[in-house]
Amino acid sequence: MAGRTQxxxxxxxxxxxxxxxxxxxxxxxxxxVHGLHPYLGKFVPQLxxxxxRRYFAPGACVYDxxxxxxxxxxxxxxxxxxxxxxxxxxxxxxxxxxxxxRYSLGELELRLRGALEEARRRVGDATGSSQWLRxxxxxxxxxELLAYxxxxxxxxxxxxxxxxxxxxxxxxxxxxxxxxDLDFPERPVLExxxxxxxxxxxxxxxxxxxxxxxxxADTIGRIRAFAPVxxxxxxxxxxxxxxxxxxxxxxxxxxxxPPYPGLIDYHEQHRYAYELLGLADRRAEEIGSxxxxxTNGAVxxxxxxxxxxxxxxxxxxxxxxxxLIVVNDSRSLYPRILANAGLVLEDRVTRHVNxxxxxxxxxxxxxxxxxxxx
Ligand SMILES: C[S@@+](CC[C@H](N)C(=O)[O-])C[C@H]1O[C@@H](n2cnc3c(N)ncnc32)[C@H](O)[C@@H]1O
Numbered sequence: 001m002a003g004r005t006q007x008x009x010x011x012x013x014x015x016x017x018x019x020x021x022x023x024x025x026x027x028x029x030x031x032x033v034h035g036l037h038p039y040l041g042k043f044v045p046q047l048x049x050x051x052x053r054r055y056f057a058p059g060a061c062v063y064d065x066x067x068x069x070x071x072x073x074x075x076x077x078x079x080x081x082x083x084x085x086x087x088x089x090x091x092x093x094x095x096x097x098x099x100x101x102r103y104s105l106g107e108l109e110l111r112l113r114g115a116l117e118e119a120r121r122r123v124g125d126a127t128g129s130s131q132w133l134r135x136x137x138x139x140x141x142x143x144e145l146l147a148y149x150x151x152x153x154x155x156x157x158x159x160x161x162x163x164x165x166x167x168x169x170x171x172x173x174x175x176x177x178x179x180x181d182l183d184f185p186e187r188p189v190l191e192x193x194x195x196x197x198x199x200x201x202x203x204x205x206x207x208x209x210x211x212x213x214x215x216x217a218d219t220i221g222r223i224r225a226f227a228p229v230x231x232x233x234x235x236x237x238x239x240x241x242x243x244x245x246x247x248x249x250x251x252x253x254x255x256x257x258p259p260y261p262g263l264i265d266y267h268e269q270h271r272y273a274y275e276l277l278g279l280a281d282r283r284a285e286e287i288g289s290x291x292x293x294x295t296n297g298a299v300x301x302x303x304x305x306x307x308x309x310x311x312x313x314x315x316x317x318x319x320x321x322x323x324l325i326v327v328n329d330s331r332s333l334y335p336r337i338l339a340n341a342g343l344v345l346e347d348r349v350t351r352h353v354n355x356x357x358x359x360x361x362x363x364x365x366x367x368x369x370x371x372x373x374x
Contacts, residue, residue: 063251065242070096119148168273170211262294310341
């Protein structure tokens with residue numbers, strides 16, 4: 001392993017909550033199910049792991065009101081805690097369910113490989129699909145995705161959900177966009193282009209079958225790798241607005257990272273999945289979306305909404321529960337939000353984040369707010 005040994009690395013993270021790219025390379029940050037699908041704005045799992053070790057004991061029940069791609073739930077399960085998450089984005093809930101479900105591994109492999117074969121036989125045309133899909137995918141790619149989707153929809157759960165995630169990941173790669181702009185493509189690219197990633201002329205993708213095949217194998221491998229480290233603790237994922245959700249159990253702690261005002265559109269980020277799978281779109285309830293902007297009014301709305309989430313959460317926690325919130329609070333909104341929600345700040349640790357890759361590369365600081373419910 002490059003850099004420090006695992007134990008030395010964890011000791012360093014525990015001390016400073018920071019690490020270098022060499023110590024914690026991408027492959028380890030996206031280990032097993034954490035790498036099932038790209039997702040912008042997620043936790044580094046090792047950070048959650050350190051929080052759990054430092055502030056919780058196995059047997060806890062850890063809640064994440066902004067569950068996102070499920071990092072807290074996966075790590076809480078590995079740690080030996082029950083895990084509960086809520087998110088307003090149907091795609092994020094799907095992804096979290098797939099990461100945390102229990103599978104018969106033989107059955108999983110059989111079903112997913114069978115779906116791939118069956119879809120190859122069924123490829124037809126792309127009639128009946130939405131205009132958005134016809135714009136963003138070449139005809140052949142779209143026909144392959146739709147054939148696979150129809151086969152997957154006939155599978156039983158939890159295998160159908162896994163197929164949906166494979167479909168979404170393949171769709172993300174098969175969009176008519178450049179290789180260097182998979183995160184925020186603004187419009188379809190129809191002509192060959194100079195590729196900054198590969199330093200040559202590349203063409204927009206025209207097929208999806210190779211991605212379906214590649215991600216089927218990768219998904220099976222990742223779920224297999226997670227099986228021996230996961231625990232038998234309970235995991236529940238709620239597709240809900242965390243301002244009003246009623247939790248089925250009483251959590252004993254929280255580990256979460258809220259959306260930041262005006263930064264990311266969490267629904268739009270996975271638009272292809274919503275279009276292909278017909279998922280419920282609840283973007284109007286998304287807190288702090290980029291579409292809502294960063295005006296003073298938008299920031300006030302954000303403060304009210306985040307306060308409502310933490311007040312609703314606090315009201316359903318066991319007394320004196322730990323609440324850990326990771327934020328980039330450059331506007332100092334959180335002292336107000338915590339006071340509104342009845343949370344007491346016990347410690348605030350600043351973490352230097354400098355390992356981002358891609359077009360959003362850059363350095364910034366994140367705070368870890370260590371709170372208690374009253
Ligand atoms: C910063 S991300 C969380 C990422 C997560 N920590 C992870 O590792 O994947 C914030 C999440 O809050 C969710 N969200 C926004 N508004 C919400 C609401 N009203 N109720 C529940 N979740 C919401 C977004 O859909 C997004 O997934």
